[in-house]
Amino acid sequence: MTAKSAPVHIFPGKGLGFITLGASLHNVLTRVKSHPQIYPAIDLAYSSNDPLRNPVVLQLPSNGLRLRFDGPDQRLRLIEVLDFSRVDLVYKNQDVLKGGKTTEQPTSSQGPSFRHVYNRLFGPSYPGEYISPPDQSPYGTYVLSYPGVAFSFPCNTPPATSMSIFQGSSWPEVRANLFTQQPQYPRASAVVSKTRDSFADEVEEFHILGAGKLEASRRTGPPVPIILGETSPQDLIAEFGPPDAIYRKHDRRISIHRANGTGGADPLNPNLSPGRGMDLPDTDHSSTNSITDDSDEETSAGQVSDPGSLPAESFFNYFHHGFDAFISHPSTPGPAFPASGMPDPTAPALPSTQLAVTKIILHGNVPGSYPFNRHRRSRWTIHLDQASEGLNAESPYDEISERLRGVWKGSYSSPGEERATQRPMVLNRGWGDSPESSVEFLGGWEETTAKGQRSGADGHDGGLGNTELFGFPGLLFEVLKNGAVSSLTVY
Structure with missing residues (x-):
């Protein structure tokens, strides 16, 4: 998922490329570590006092990704794109970042515009959710949500700052039980598309x-x-x-x-x-x-x-x-x-x-x-x-x-x-x-x-x-x- 990697396809409610919601931490981390040229930096964050009850966060900073796993079962619950300039995202053969990404493009976390997401990629949706700004910040965030995928837009500028992939009909509905609901897909990403008799x-x-x-x-x-x-x-x-x-x-x-x-x-x-x-x-x-x-x-x-x-x-x-x-x-x-x-x-x-x-x-x-x-x-x-x-x-x-x-x-x-x-x-x-x-x-x-x-x-x-x-x-x-x-x- 670097400048030389192939485009990564978005599957709302399912995953991002080979990374599938519900996959185990062991499965994802093993696959990521087997490709050091593509994933040169891996950061793992967890609670040292209570590592089995609190979420485990796997960050891939060189790829602009953050993956959140629940603590008890260690299964992937949320995929976040935090830097659109570090990954070529594609949805139904359309570039998520308008015009695509080139190796000459300067590094920037600027993402797709609201118009591009709303008019070209995913179409109309229910009214989004406004999130009040944190302390000492003048601008809030507008979350445009679709089934299984959501984009966050700062209210002062149009480009999206992040994208989330999750299991559920909308982000407001799944947010409360994100880490406790039953995952839809198995722990091994490789078997998602296979028949039950083959594994x-x-x-x-x-x-x-x-x-x-x-x-x-x-x-x-x-x-x-x-x-x-x-x-x-x-x-x-x-x-x-x-x-x-x-x-x-x-x-x-x-x-x-x-x-x-x-x-x-x-x-x-x-x-x-x-x-x-x-x-x-x-x-x-x-x-x-x-x-x-x-x-x-x-x-x-x-x-x-x-x-x-x-x-x-x-x-x-x-x-x-x-x-x-x-x-x-x-x-x-x-x-x-x-x-x-x-x-x-x-x-x-x-x-x-x-x-x-x-x-x-x-x-x-x-x-x-x-x-x-x-x-x-x-x-x-x-x-x-x-x-x-x-x-x-x-x-x-x-x-x-x-x-x-x-x-x-x-x-x-x-x-x-x-x-x-x-x-x-x-x-x-x-x-x-x-x-x-x-x-x-x-x-x-x-x-x-x-x-x-x-x-x-x-x-x-x-x-x-x-x-x-x-x-x-x-x-x-x-x-x-x-x-x-x-x-x-x-x-």
């Missing part, structure tokens, strides 16, 4: 039911059940399509460095109650992996024709669905939530030689986190019982911790065991000889306050100590300093 139905949300049971609600199709220890790799491929990558994991394990340096039993965590303590599953998210020479390897999904030929441990990476699945020999998953009425899981019925999904890692794609933009955001709800409202992916961890402590209270053999299992562990990635994909625990169990509060409010992963792991039976939370859950492992 896997996208996942809207994961419902965590306990006892190793999850349910993935989808955009159009029926929900997909996932049972840890029973769902096979073939089942995943049939429901979600082939993975974007397969990370083969062989004999490596997480290194746990105890504070006393002995490497023996944890003196803070002796004799945990079976099934009730914090089992430390392999939390390697395998979404930032580099191919290394010590038995870990990432493979394109197209290179694996038979899931049955996979090694004993591997990850299926679904970057566009927002989750990873750990494939290994069947094991008994975490227990049921005490108030759910579900029975605790029994030993796997599958043969020990048959591979199954044993862990699901749901990625939050929190701006400022280390793995940001590796996956698109995955939303989830934990259903603790049938009566109360569940915990969700936007819940601050302090709230999640308080609820889960109440749920599991009385399920431990002693108060000491309860305290030991709910202390955080510091998480480090890509430090020293550890590959980028690995997760390494540093130090012992760290002391924390009763509610698991953390100091600091920034969401930037600058290295050591930015994230901590908190565990409850069957659940492992990776939490940023601002309280946002970066990922949730269900095992």
Whole structure:
């Protein structure tokens, strides 16, 4: 969308060029970053204190564009053209900027005239909206609105200063619920014009039911059940399509460095109650992996024709669905939530030689986190019982911790065991000889306050100590300093 780029077509209520309303932040940002010659500058603005509730703004200053995404779902809600001189806009084969743009034209944010928009491009419309000027400004703004597109004109000069593309019949009608209404188009822009049979139905949300049971609600199709220890790799491929990558994991394990340096039993965590303590599953998210020479390897999904030929441990990476699945020999998953009425899981019925999904890692794609933009955001709800409202992916961890402590209270053999299992562990990635994909625990169990509060409010992963792991039976939370859950492992 620079001086050398092709004209960009406007689709009112749908999008601008390849950028489609409803597309995920991961989808748009990945495509933009893959064309640095066209998009040389990328600015991302978000709330460091509350990145999951406030909008995320992606600005392309060299292209005169600003894209606004909602915080909880990270889907594109508003496309704004702020500088008409930096993009060749076309609507139904007519130039939006009268006379078109040439490379000799001086840089200016001046846009199309009111007459050009009203008489030639879009035709008559309902009366526009007058917006009073801000403080110390003598002129207000007149917004001329059409279904799915609107132009802003300063009342003192005729040319438009900006254009907005949105989903809805008019700007005044959609403005109030712009970030909360249900998007019409899918998260992946590339599938907008394709038939449903040509791509896997996208996942809207994961419902965590306990006892190793999850349910993935989808955009159009029926929900997909996932049972840890029973769902096979073939089942995943049939429901979600082939993975974007397969990370083969062989004999490596997480290194746990105890504070006393002995490497023996944890003196803070002796004799945990079976099934009730914090089992430390392999939390390697395998979404930032580099191919290394010590038995870990990432493979394109197209290179694996038979899931049955996979090694004993591997990850299926679904970057566009927002989750990873750990494939290994069947094991008994975490227990049921005490108030759910579900029975605790029994030993796997599958043969020990048959591979199954044993862990699901749901990625939050929190701006400022280390793995940001590796996956698109995955939303989830934990259903603790049938009566109360569940915990969700936007819940601050302090709230999640308080609820889960109440749920599991009385399920431990002693108060000491309860305290030991709910202390955080510091998480480090890509430090020293550890590959980028690995997760390494540093130090012992760290002391924390009763509610698991953390100091600091920034969401930037600058290295050591930015994230901590908190565990409850069957659940492992990776939490940023601002309280946002970066990922949730269900095992």
